[in-house]
Amino acid sequence: MKSIYVGNLPFTATEDEVRDLFAAFGDVDSVRLMTDRETGRPRGFGFVKMAAQDADAAIQALNGKQLGGRSLRINEAEDRKPAGGPRGGARW
Secondary structure, three states: OEEEEEEOOOOOOOHHHHHHHHHOOOOEEEEEEEEOOOOOOEEEEEEEEEOHHHHHHHHHHHOOOEEOOEEOEEEEOOOOOOOOOOOOOOOO
């Protein structure tokens, strides 16, 4: 499985819309749209997981495509880096 970053989503986008967009390139394992913890409002980005070969085709075809009047930014998701400084985020 490969994780794909989907950025610049319209705030009205739903998981089903994103799933349908990527389904044209293969089976979509999961879709996760990020929301603000405090307000619950969409943050305008999310992640899609699908097979590596299908993911590569989707990235090539969908990067820059319009959805809801916005140009999508799509690329392979990078692993999260640990937060904080040399002490692993502890602030003393």
